[in-house]
Amino acid sequence: MEQPSLCGTAEDHLPAPPRQPATPPVAAMASMSMSGSLNEEGVRTGISIVELQKLQKLSKETTEKLHRVWDEMGLSPEERSLQLNSLLEAVETVFTQKVGDEVALRDEYISAAASLEKEIDAISEQLGMPRKHFPHGDSGNLMVKLTWLRSHLADFQAIKEERMTKLEDMCTRLQEIRIQMGEIEDNQLMDLDAFLTQEAMQDYESKLIEATHHKTRRIAAIQETIRDITALFEELEYDIQDDIDKAIMEGGEGLGIDMDAVAILSQRARELTDEKISRTERLKQLGSQIQPLWERLDVDTDTRQKFFMDNRGLGVGVIRQCELELERLIHLKQEMMGDLIRNAQAKIQELWDEMKFDDEQREAFTHAHMMAPICEDTLIAHEEEIAVLNIQAELYRPILKAVERYEQLCEERDDYEAKIQDSSRLLSRKGGSALREEEAQRRRVTQGLPRTIEKIKNTIAEYEEEHGPFVLNGRRFVETMDEMEIEHARQLAEAKERKKKSKDTKEDFFPGSASRIPGRTPSKKSAAGTPGGPGSSQRTRPPLGSRNY
Structure with a gap:
């Protein structure tokens, strides 16, 4: 007997059942599960024609097998309908469970994607780097999206691991330096997650460099x-x-x-x-x-x-x-106290002589110390006096040198004034060189001597302004020098007067003698008189260095 197919109707196989569905339950289930919009190839998106045909074939074969078994068993159409409805419910339960499982899996994918998104956002913020977004948005394939997100997260994690490794190395070195230098550990520098951005890492590296330089300077x-x-x-x-x-x-x-x-x-x-x-x-x-x-x-x-x-x-x-x-x-x-005192006395005497101290200037120290007993105090007094005299001598010496030059020029002036009274000097075989020497001597006397006198007066004025009178042999030297110049001028005037009187006497004694011989005038020699005679202007001068001021 031919068995009815699950894909057929109950009317084709059973006698007039009270209520028979138009489509067998299993076939209807297969048709329902496979229904929906088809793509251009006539297949629902994601399901191939082969898979659809397999489900239809399975439904048909199952229905046929059940009817053959039921025929042998003698089940009535009502019983068969109940069995098929039970089978349909079981199939629906399986399909529903499958759909629920897949929905749960899809939700897991969505949750996993959201978790990856959140983790990527967190690492992106830690690294201070902009993140990428899934190119297909929310309409894309979840498995493709998960793969893309995991790849993007792996890239960020690699960067984070690289930076973390570098930070850990810098942190170790920095903490070692701080410990070596006895500084308190900075807990903020231990929180490396706060330094994962490029700017923060540069700042951390700057802290390490600064600490290294500090250590170098400390060492x-x-x-x-x-x-x-x-x-x-x-x-x-x-x-x-x-x-x-x-x-x-x-x-x-x-x-x-x-x-x-x-x-x-x-x-x-x-x-x-x-x-x-x-x-x-x-x-x-x-x-x-x-x-x-x-x-x-x-x-x-x-x-x-x-x-x-x-x-x-x-x-x-x-x-x-x-x-x-x-x-x-x-x-x-x-x-050696006695010898030392005597040597000091000799030194004092030497300085006194050098500065031309008179007896009154020497007497004060002589009376107080020269006859004092031989002891330390006496030696100290002598040494103190030497110190004072040495200071004074240093101030005196430049002036004394100028005074010595003044004396030399005074001697040369006397020599020159005596020399020019002798007219026979012009008849000497060495008259030319003698005249040149005489001219040089004249310049020294007429030009050098006034300059020396002016220099001495200026120097003594400076000395006396600060130290008091400049005294030689008990008298201010400026006064002595002025008296010497006045005396020289007086002597020179007297010599000229004597010369003039001598000339007048000769003219009275030999009147007209110069005109008795035509073309001849009286010689200068006869007019000047004999050197040393009544008409001579030579004066007696004390030898060099013998002047007492």
Whole structure:
């Protein structure tokens, strides 16, 4: 007996059932599930014709198989309808479950896409980089979108990992530097997620560079302090015993570079500098006492030089040797006190003579100290007087040199004025050179001497404005010089007067003698008179250097 198909109608196979559906349930289910809009090839989007045909074939074969079984079983059309409806419900349940599963999977895809979007947005914000968006928007394939998002996220994660690795390296180095330098850790610098942007990374790198430079400067300052301390150790000939001092001599190894190390080294440097200053002042004090004693005792240069060569530096031993030398010189000075006082007196006498002190100027010191007992106070008084006289002599010497030049020119003036009275000098075989020499002498007397006098007066005026009268042999030299010039002018006028009287006497004694011989005039020699005679203008001058002012 031929079995009805699931794809046919109940009327084709069963006798007049009370209510028979127009389409078998399974076939209707297949038709319903496969219905919908078709594309240009006549197939619903995403389902091929082959797949549709398979479902239809499966529905038909299943219905036919059921009818054959039911025929054998003798099921009535009502029972068969119930069975088919039950099957339809079961199929619908499977289809519904499948649809629900796929919807759930689709929702998972959507949720996963949203999660990826959120993660990409977070990393994009951390990195400070703009993110890309799915090119097809919300209408695109979810699986394609998920693949694209995962790829985009992987790119961002690679950049983040690269930056994080660099930040971790910089953070480690920065923290090491801060620990070495004794600085407190900065927790903000430990939160590396806050420094993932390019600008933040550059800022972090700048902090590392700044810390590195700070460390370099700290090390350089510490090394410079160590060098200074080492130099002071050597200069002071310091005995190294302390552990810190030993570490300093080894280049500062083990001291570190934190602020405690800086404080220790700075304190040590100050202590040694203070010690150097103290020892230097002590040596200066000893030197200021030794040097005058060497001068007093006339210690030879070789002995002094050898002492300097043997006692250089600022060591304790050098100071001790200077103290011993001072003690030796003081003892020697006591033994030579008498000779030292006598030598000082001779020096005072020498300075008095140089500055032409008169007896009154010398008497004050002579009366007070020259006859004093031989003792330290007497020697000190003599040395103080020498110091005062040396200062005065330094001021006197430029003026005394000008005074000496004045005396020389005065002698030359006397010589010149005497020479020009002798007319026979013109008849000498060396008349030409003699005249040239006489002309040079005339310029020195007529030009050089007035300039010298003016210079002396100006120099003495400056001296007297600050130091009081410039006195030689008890008189102001300016007054003495003025008197000398007045005396010279008086003598010169007297000589001219004598010469004139002598000439008048000869004319009265030999009237008309000059006109008795035509073409002849009286000779200058006869008119001038015999040198040294009544008509001569020669004057007697004291020898050079013998003037007493």
